[in-house]
Amino acid sequence: MRSGIGSASERLYCSTRMPAPFRYRHRVSFAECTVGNHVYYARYLEILERARGEFFRAVGTPLAALQTSELIFPVIEAHLHYEAAARYDDELIVEVVVTELDRLHISFAYGVSNTRNTIILTGRTRHICAGPDEKPRRMPPEVFKELNTAFTGAPAPRPAATPRLPKGPSFPV
Amino acid sequence: MRSGIGSASERLYCSTRMPAPFRYRHRVSFAECTVGNHVYYARYLEILERARGEFFRAVGTPLAALQTSELIFPVIEAHLHYEAAARYDDELIVEVVVTELDRLHISFAYGVSNTRNTIILTGRTRHICAGPDEKPRRMPPEVFKELNTAFTGAPAPRPAATPRLPKGPSFPV
Amino acid sequence: MRSGIGSASERLYCSTRMPAPFRYRHRVSFAECTVGNHVYYARYLEILERARGEFFRAVGTPLAALQTSELIFPVIEAHLHYEAAARYDDELIVEVVVTELDRLHISFAYGVSNTRNTIILTGRTRHICAGPDEKPRRMPPEVFKELNTAFTGAPAPRPAATPRLPKGPSFPV
Amino acid sequence: MRSGIGSASERLYCSTRMPAPFRYRHRVSFAECTVGNHVYYARYLEILERARGEFFRAVGTPLAALQTSELIFPVIEAHLHYEAAARYDDELIVEVVVTELDRLHISFAYGVSNTRNTIILTGRTRHICAGPDEKPRRMPPEVFKELNTAFTGAPAPRPAATPRLPKGPSFPV
Incomplete structure (x- = not known):
């Protein structure tokens, strides 16, 4: 069995320019467990x-405010x-790092370990930036800047290339 | 927006030897929806x-019986x-096909569409065969045979290669 | 152990004027079970x-249409x-009966049994009729009429007394 | 709208012998919300x-240890x-108080408020003490003692009356 946080971190990011991952702690409840006493996969x-929600709050752009x-x-x-x-x-200790950022997308990598340093789960999610109509919408410069600081581990030196808006249908989830 | 079941099927399987995908219908409840009225990603x-559970039942190997x-x-x-x-x-119409099978593993591909033929989700899951101690365990020949019929669309002509048991610690989920 | 459907029904309704309860079948998934292999209480x-959603549909007033x-x-x-x-x-077999109805409220009683006629759960829920602003709103006569037929087991002979609108703050859930 | 914590407390307990309620804080996630942006009733x-789990831990009898x-x-x-x-x-601030205790039963009352002192929910749950076979089992004296201290707000002066074991079938949830 691989050792925990160290290995998870190594897998998640290895660039020296990257900041330490954001950490979140979570206690497993009965609601989350299924037959056999383990956390259900969903x-x-x-x-x-x-x-992720606590990461956005820590970065200075809480999702509730962004939604507003x-x-x-x-x-x-x-x-x-x-x-x-x-x-x-x-x-559980959840480590979160940003692995991709442009004004239309953000991706995260995650490492979940228990307090005995066992890696439980690794994962990635990719997100599009959208408006309330669920259509792609470029994130405002100030939001991008905050997230980019978290992404690069330093104040963003220059704006990232602006991706073209996909001619999108609605976007999900 | 891509058209639904047809395209989903094309993505899921294109070999002529494959059987038609198993289909399952599901009605979305409020419990499954989140802010903005869409199904929550988990x-x-x-x-x-x-x-998947109904697929196992249809194949003749219900998970409850396997668990016993x-x-x-x-x-x-x-x-x-x-x-x-x-x-x-x-x-929602969920299409399920087996995409990998040996005596220690089974993988599924899924396509979820609504009744307006919009593809909602595509996905894959990979599973290990294990005993109640959560350690890898080769599936019995009769279980393998049933699943293999579903996999190949015809009675299994010969047993698949038997993979070596990984020296495994406990397995998850 | 009490016997199932009969007893559940007896508990749920005993008036002869009442219609047979609406029935809904549900298969228990792993997602719903917790440690010890039973359905989690929530x-x-x-x-x-x-x-309840299928009851509203059967009565001719699907909740999705009402929401619209x-x-x-x-x-x-x-x-x-x-x-x-x-x-x-x-x-599981879920029996649903309406136990209270006026133009601002509807209450349901439920009996849940398994196919071995064991009563699993009995319960009640009380609902207020509200608009999208979550403030109380009297249901339109045609909606009331459909629900009242289900309530009384016969076409409603006369409108129920109209309750006064509570000076309500927002209403929940 | 009633004011929050004060009123909730008044409803939950008024005896002077009772200890202050146990408090637990919870942040609402998207997973918990449904259409219309409110927490789903389940x-x-x-x-x-x-x-409740944190209450048991605070009292000195964590549920995981009891389960063992x-x-x-x-x-x-x-x-x-x-x-x-x-x-x-x-x-959300969840207040928890024990409202009933004998060696076979424990009941809790809850008050849930937000940080603007709005009462969100009040509730009660009643629990039976059982063994892993799901049959009623009297709680050991030391467990009872810890819980009774929380119940009465003082070291338990004498053991509560021992209820008779119901001739029970299996017990649920």
């Missing part, structure tokens, strides 16, 4: 949502690798 | 579990592509 | 929501008696 | 489970009054 996505200014980040992809079972009452 | 994994004979199929990987939002009261 | 409320005409039925009370455990893959 | 039971010594507390009744809607990102 429930990890709820835990990642909680970690008509900006949402629906998920377009999720990839999960289940490495070991988490059990009732386990305390 | 909930699709619950819907896929339901579809000490065989479980924990998920080790899940990959989800969210294509469009599903809404409250939508009826 | 999950029954999701199953009751599904049964700006009518919602938030829950204001729920009471649950857990009688026995439901297990993975159990098929 | 999700409160998950939040109450979390609060073959003691579980399945719910046999739940009563919920939904007073106002909780929204995404709301921080």
Whole structure:
């Protein structure tokens, strides 16, 4: 069994320019467990949502405030690798790092470990930036700047290339 | 927006030897929806579990019976592509096909569409065959045979190569 | 152990004027089970929501259509008696009857049994009729009429007394 | 609208001998919200489970440890009054008090408020003490003593009357 946080971190990011990952702690409840006393596979996505929400708050752009200014980040992809079972009452440490950022997209990598340093789950999610109509919408410069600082580990030196808006239908989730 | 079932099927399988995908219908409830009236991203994994469960039943190896004979199929990987939002009261059609099978592993591909032929989600899950101790366990020949028929669309001509048992620690989910 | 459907029905309604209860079938998934292989206590409320949704559809007033005409039925009370455990893959029969109806409220009683006639759960929910602003709103006569037929088991002979609108703040759930 | 914590407390307990309620804080996630941006009615039971779990830990009898010594507390009744809607990102304060205790039963009352002192929900749950076979089992004296201290707000002066074991079938949830 691989060792926990260290290895998870190594897998998640290795560039020296990257900041330390954001950390979130989560206690496993009965609601999250299924037959056999382990966390049900869908429930990890709820835990990642909680970690991501606290990441946005820590960065200075809480999702509730972004939503008020008509900006949402629906998920377009999720990839999960289940490495070991988490059990009732386990305390989980979720590490979050930004792995991609432009004014239309943000991607996260996650490593979930328990307090015995066992890696439970690694995963990635990719999100599009959208308006309340669920259509792609470029994030405002100030939001991009905050997220970019978290992405690069330093104040953003220059704006990232502006991607073209896809001629999109509605976007999901 | 891509058209639904046809395209989903094309993506899921194109070999002529493959059987038609198993289909499962699901009605979206309020419990599954989140802010903005769309299905929450974790909930699709619950819907896929339901579809998979009915697939196992249709194949003649219901999971409840397998569990009684000490065989479980924990998920080790899940990959989800969210294509469009599903809404409250939508009826969803879930297509399930087996994409990998040996005596230790089974993988599924899924396509979820609504009744307006919009692709909602495509995904894959990979499962290991395990005993109640959560350690890898080769599936019995008769179980393999049933699943292989579903996999190949014809009675299995010869047993698949038997993979070596990984020296595994416990397996998750 | 009490016998199932009969007793549940007896508890739920005994007036001869009442129609047979609406029935909904539900298959228990792993997502709904917790440690010890039984349905997690919150999950029954999701199953009751599904049964209630199908009841509204059967009566001719699907909730999705009501929502479009700006009518919602938030829950204001729920009471649950857990009688026995439901297990993975159990098929549950949910019986639904209307036990209270006026133009601002509707209440339901539920009996959940398995196919071995064991009563799993009995419960009640009380709902207020509200607009999209979550403020109380009297249901339109045609909606009331459909529900009243289900309530009384016969075409409503005369409108129920119209309750006064409470000076309400927002209403929940 | 009633004012929050004060009123909730008044409703929950008024005896001077009672200790201050245990408090648990919970942040509302998207996973918990449904259409219309409010917490889905079943999700409160998950939040109450979390609060109850932390209560047991605070009292010195964590549920995970009790489970290891073959003691579980399945719910046999739940009563919920939904007073106002909780929204995404709301921080909720859950107050928990023990309202009934004997060696076979424990009941809790709950008050959930937001940080603007609005009462969101009040509720009660009743639990039976059971073994892993789901049959009633008297709680050991030391567990009873810890819980009784929390119940009475003082070291338990004498053991509560021992209820007779019901000739029970299996017990749920």
